[in-house]
Structures are given as structure tokens and as C-alpha cells.
Amino acid sequence: MAPPKNRRPGFSKRAQYSIFISYLLAVFGLAVGLLLLVISKADPAAFAVIRAAGTEATAPLSRAMAGTGSFIGNLGEEISAYFHAGSKNARLQRHLDRAQVEIAESKALKLENARLRKLLQLREENPDAIVMARMISTSASSTRRLGIIDAGSMHGVERGQPVRAAEGLVGRILEVGPSTSRALLVTDGDSVIPVKNAIDGVPAIATGLGDGTVKISAVNLGVNPFKVGDLIVTSGSGGLFTPNIPVAVVIRMSGGNGIGKVLASPATSDYVIVQPVFKEQLVDELERVVVPKADGDGE
């Protein structure tokens, strides 16, 4: 189709002005958009009210369709599995050979796992949960990783509260509406969580990478103390997150940092628990620093 003929509106001053003004408005819109962007980068909660209203408006849709979501969520993996079938076969063969050795190792790991589970005391840890709710959507069209939770200020949810699933830490509450709230997921690029190695308690920072993994960088400089397979849990430093919530497992090393696969993938954790903000007693912290093995007290 040919472009419309209103580009050169002839001698009509009025038509010329209206085109000129529409250009002015476009540039003005561009500038205002940039300004809003700067504001919302400086203060991420600046427009929380508007967005919470938007989330409330679309929540019925999310709720109604929530059951079908995990299928669509896994669709990408299903398709890529099909494309990689050949190379996967060869890889699996190699894995099988290696597995013989690893079976023996895994028996040892199983014992260690049982011990760790006991240490972490997953069940007993959340007697003070604020609410258990469904995660009804994630920001699937944005590079930001946000989850929408089917509970809001009516249920006692407040900004900053940690969110976890049975598998581990999911994120923390960013914006709260009356019956829904948005959580910043652990994998978001803006998410920074104080963590430690579950076994030796080496402190680290877990930063989201936006693709289901986190970068685990040790707080202490020097040799990277992490190795593949390490379990990373929250340290509770600085408050906010209750200590010893599992966060990720180190799957590979990259440039001196560990890359961890987040345990509570949004595709699998449809039910989440919102916890109160953890206010750490200074005494506890001191104790942990002086006696690193203090974590085992729960036994």
C-alpha cells in the first residue's frame, strides 16, 4: 500500500501546523519517557501504586489460567530437547560411563544431604510465615524477573518481605497491591542476596543474571572457595532474609565466580511462602562470626 498523501499538506497553514505539532509531541513524548525512566531507575518503587493497580486488574486472568502455565513455561525446554536429541544421545552415553563412578560418590552425598537437610530444618523454619499463596504469573515479556503473587496487603504482605518455596528462596516483595503483589525474583539482574556456602559458611554475594542462574562472588578476595556442587544458602547478614534458606547450587565456574542454578525455579514453585522480614539479633551475628560452626546448633 502506498504511503498516505498527507506528507505535504499543500498551502493550508493549519494542516502544516498540525503535522509540525504532532512531531513536537513525539519528541516531547520521547523526552518524558526518558525522564520517567530515570525516575524509576532512581527509585524503583516510584510508580508502585499504578503498577499494583495494573496487576490487580489483570490478576483474574492470571488466576484463571494459572493451571496451564507450567506447561507453556516448559514448552521452550521441550522444543530445544527435540533439536538437541542427537548430541544429547552421545552426551548421555558418556554420562552413563561416568555414572558408575558417581553412584559411589552419590551414596556419600546422600548421607551428607540428609545431614544438611537436618541442619537446615526446612519445615521447622517457617512457623512465622505470613501467608502461603500461589505465584500466578511472571514477567514473561520483560528481561526483568518479577513474579506476581496472589496475596497482597490484605493478607499482611509488605514491601521487602522474603518469599520462598519448598525448594528454596524465590525472591522478595517489591510492590504490594490489595490482593496481589510483585516479587523481585532471585534471578533478576537487580537482585543481590547475601549468601554463604552451606558447608563451610564462606560468605558470598549472589547476583541474578536474568537467565535462571546467579553469580556467586565471594566476599573475601583471593582464591575462589566455591566448587561445582556446593549448596548456597542465605547467610542472613544485614537482615531481610532468614538464614539458611537454600538459594542455589553451583553448576560451573566463570571468571573466578561461581555460577549457581537457582533451586526454586518459577516454573516449578507455584506455591510460595511470604515470610516476615528477618531482623537479626546482633548477638547471633557475633556468635556466628566467632564460632563458625554455630550453624549446627539446630541438631
Add this chain to the structure above:
Amino acid sequence: MTDFLPKSRIDRAPSPLKLKLLPPVTVMLGSMLAAVPIYTDYPIWPPLGLLVLLAWWVLRPGFWPVWAGFPLGLFDDIFSGQPMGSAAFLWSLSFILLEVFERYSIERDFWQGWVFAALAILIALLGGSIVSFGAEALVYANILLPQIAVSILVFPLIVRLVGRIDSWRLSA
């Protein structure tokens, strides 16, 4: 007297409200569909609001004023999870670029429309990542590839759908 007769089948005009408002409303509905419950570790859902907007741009040249990207982008920001102002800025930018292209183009067909829509999609998605995470976004740009591919490939489908809506819009 003519009130008793069935409404004439010819010489009818669609309601001006429908003519004017249907396109923006479809764009807004597209933006709101970002609420579908998809749980992913990486972005995969196409920016439907933008795709519908571009589909109208392909089908009805001259319908959108140059500034249309700003209000519709702002509405999209409410639902997408991007920082507020992200789409308002990027859609405005895309619209100004599309306008420049239209000024210098002589003829326009669907294929050209698709190519330019693809560019606008690229601006919106890559730009959206950059405004969220800065230059670091370029390092992890491969996360965006599935979403960009899905968005570009699904575009002709959206154009067909919007074409259907358009014929209903023009019917009285």
C-alpha cells in the same frame, strides 16, 4: 416512517468512535496479555502490545500519529514489569524512526513492513534490556534471542488477526 424499515444495507458508515478507538484498545489489550501465567527463567512472551501496534502501522499507514508510541508505551509499562517509562521511551523512538522511513519511502509492501516491524521489535526488546541493566545487558543478550525470534515470527500472524479486526472496524 423509515424507522420501521430494516436498516439499509448500503450507504452505512461505521461509528466514528469504533474507527478511532478500536486500534488503541486492541494495543492495550495486547499489553495486558502480558499477565498470562507463564513461569519462565528468561523472557519468552512476545510484546503483544507492540506487535498489535506495528500490525496497525503496516495495515493502515498514516493511522497512528507520530506521538502514539508514548501513551501506549506508558500503558504497556504498567503491565510488562519493565521500569516505568521504558516502553514509553522506546516506542516513541521506534515511531519517530518509522516516520522517517515513511517519509523517504515511495512504495510500501508487507515485506518491508515486516522488516521494519522486526527492527522496531529489536529496538524495543534489546533497548528494554539495556534500560534495565545497562551495558551489561549486551553481554547477556543471548537470553533475549528466543523472545526476539518468537516476536518476529509471530508478527505476520498478528497482522492477519488485526486485519480481521480491521475489517470488522470498517463494517457498519
